[in-house]
Amino acid sequence: xxxxxxxxxxxxxxxxxxxxxxxxxxxxxxxxxxxxxxxxxxxxxxxxxxxxxxxxxxxxxxxxxxxxxxxxxxxxxxxxxxxxxxxxxxxxxxxxxxxxxxxxxxxxxxxxxxxxxxxxxxxxxxxxxxxxxxxxxxxxxxxxxxxxxxxxxxxxxxxxxxxxxxxxxxxxxxxxxxxxxxxxxxxxxxxxxxxxxxxxxxxxxxxxxxxxxxxxxxxxxxxxxxxxxxx
Amino acid sequence: xxxxxxxxxxxxxxxxxxxxxxxxxxxxxxxxxxxxxxxxxxxxxxxxxxxxxxxxxxxxxxxxxxxxxxxxxxxxxxxxxxxxxxxxxxxxxxxxxxxxxxxxxxxxxxxxxxxxxxxxxxxxxxxxxxxxxxxxxxxxxxxxxxxxxxxxxxxxxxxxxxxxxxxxxxxxxxxxxxxxxxxxxxxxxxxxxxxxxxxxxxxxxxxxxxxxxxxxxxxxxxxxxxxxxxxxxxxxxxxxxxxxxxxxxxxxxxxxxxxxxxxxxxxxxxxxxxxxxxxx
Numbered sequence: 001x002x003x004x005x006x007x008x009x010x011x012x013x014x015x016x017x018x019x020x021x022x023x024x025x026x027x028x029x030x031x032x033x034x035x036x037x038x039x040x041x042x043x044x045x046x047x048x049x050x051x052x053x054x055x056x057x058x059x060x061x062x063x064x065x066x067x068x069x070x071x072x073x074x075x076x077x078x079x080x081x082x083x084x085x086x087x088x089x090x091x092x093x094x095x096x097x098x099x100x101x102x103x104x105x106x107x108x109x110x111x112x113x114x115x116x117x118x119x120x121x122x123x124x125x126x127x128x129x130x131x132x133x134x135x136x137x138x139x140x141x142x143x144x145x146x147x148x149x150x151x152x153x154x155x156x157x158x159x160x161x162x163x164x165x166x167x168x169x170x171x172x173x174x175x176x177x178x179x180x181x182x183x184x185x186x187x188x189x190x191x192x193x194x195x196x197x198x199x200x201x202x203x204x205x206x207x208x209x210x211x212x213x214x215x216x217x218x219x220x221x222x223x224x225x226x227x228x229x230x231x
Numbered sequence: 232x233x234x235x236x237x238x239x240x241x242x243x244x245x246x247x248x249x250x251x252x253x254x255x256x257x258x259x260x261x262x263x264x265x266x267x268x269x270x271x272x273x274x275x276x277x278x279x280x281x282x283x284x285x286x287x288x289x290x291x292x293x294x295x296x297x298x299x300x301x302x303x304x305x306x307x308x309x310x311x312x313x314x315x316x317x318x319x320x321x322x323x324x325x326x327x328x329x330x331x332x333x334x335x336x337x338x339x340x341x342x343x344x345x346x347x348x349x350x351x352x353x354x355x356x357x358x359x360x361x362x363x364x365x366x367x368x369x370x371x372x373x374x375x376x377x378x379x380x381x382x383x384x385x386x387x388x389x390x391x392x393x394x395x396x397x398x399x400x401x402x403x404x405x406x407x408x409x410x411x412x413x414x415x416x417x418x419x420x421x422x423x424x425x426x427x428x429x430x431x432x433x434x435x436x437x438x439x440x441x442x443x444x445x446x447x448x449x450x451x452x453x454x455x456x457x458x459x460x461x462x463x464x465x466x467x468x469x470x471x472x473x474x475x476x477x478x479x480x481x482x483x484x485x486x487x488x489x490x491x492x493x494x495x496x497x498x499x500x501x502x503x504x505x506x507x508x509x510x511x
Contacts, residue, residue: 004331004374005291005370005377006291006365006366006367006368006371007366010288010291024399024402025399028399028401028402040401040404040408040462041458041459043405044405044408044409044412044458045412045455046451047405047409048413049416049447049450049451049454051409051413052416052420052450056443084405086402087405087406090406091406091409091410093377094381097323097374097377097378100373100374101284101380102287102373158342158362186440189440190443190444193445193448194444194448197444197445197449198448198451198452201448201452202451202455205451205455
């Protein structure tokens with residue numbers, strides 16, 4: 001689900017960087033009374049997990065697929081999911097060669113915007129649908145929207161620089177999206193299981209920074225790190 | 232529960248990714264395969280970033296077919312100057328993979344109006360072929376420059392250069408922390424995988440999914456509290472700054488800095504020329 005370098009025309013990837021800059025700046029701005037730095041360890045941890053999980057291939061006959069986890073990131077990180085995905089994609093370029101430096105912005109938009117929507121969907125739906133169902137839908141919608149955006153960007157870019165009939169575009173887009181429905185289900189189930197597990201074992205990981213343990217909300221006192229008698 | 236982590240059995244690609252994951256070094260960033268004596272390695276990080284990014288933008292903008300060999304030659308020349316092994320280049324160029332090979336295989340038969348060859352219902356179009364040539368050449372050239380940049384610049388220096396370009400500290404701290412956690416998570420993942428493999432569980436999608444979900448959940452829970460402690464410790468040591476911002480390694484003599492900016496000027500000049508002549 002990464003667009004490589006050299007495929008998109010310049011306005012597309014420049015636009016992707018512009019969009020990513022705006023959304024990242026918005027995500028990193030300091031909300032009233034909340035320091036986004038406190039969320040950094042969780043965001044970095046999840047980014048690393050996102051990166052590690054991208055190396056997992058699941059058999060989905062006749063092929064194998066890898067997990068995106070953008071819905072899970074939206075559920076766990078809220079607005080910080082976008083910068084976390086940006087960083088995760090950078091490491092995927094730097095380590096695996098998936099995607100590219102020019103297309104980093106548009107790839108972040110393709111995966112990050114659905115993550116934000118999935119997070120919002122989870123928060124709205126958790127009271128009405130229950131945590132498991134809303135997590136399932138967040139995971140499925142996250143990957144479904146990402147697939148839709150990915151192929152839409154690709155088809156618009158290709159048809160803009162060549163000759164591609166609207167019928168062929170429509171057929172390609174709809175068949176590719178339909179082909180990804182099993183992946184949406186897999187990702188939704190996976191997200192649901194992870195969220196239910198975390199809800200049971202460590203619910204503050206699902207708190208989106210609103211109810212972090214009090215100890216983390218307090219400023220760091222340097223003397224508290226010293227052993228007794230050394231202060 | 233006795234499941235096994237299924238990565239290694241599925242695809243060559245998965246195995247390659249896993250091997251790359253295992254080779255992550257937290258302190259140095261992407262592996263440094265370049266000879267430290269090469270001029271690209273000694274190019275200061277900020278001017279190098281600017282120069283190579285300008286060339287990448289110019290390469291991505293080239294439309295005229297006659298200029299494609301030029302960008303290919305430039306990329307090969309820069310790779311040669313970097314001192315990186317050619318075998319590494321071939322391996323890395325194979326990575327962008329599936330999407331591009333799909334496009335290269337499909338586009339000439341799918342897109343265009345000018346028929347240049349027909350065999351039954353199989354029709355080869357000039358416009359599609361032209362686009363494939365453009366995509367392929369630009370991809371190879373840009374990927375080569377990407378790897379030159381990432382292989383010859385340690386992560387901390389790259390982050391410091393990005394900081395000087397105005398990228399927010401919070402984003403860079405996130406990148407740096409992620410890089411620190413990557414190795415820990417990677418090694419924990421490997422341990423869990425090995426433990427599960429020893430139990431002899433056979434992979435299948437029906438059994439993999441719940442197992443992998445539990446595995447990832449366990450990994451997150453195990454790492455979360457530790458990550459908080461590490462973060463607080465880092466902040467204690469760094470007076471609020473998480474990233475140890477560094478200057479580039481080696482002695483930044485005025486001549487070295489001057490040469491670096493000279494090389495960047497040259498790269499910007501070439502990029503300007505390509506943007507002027509190579510675009511349609």
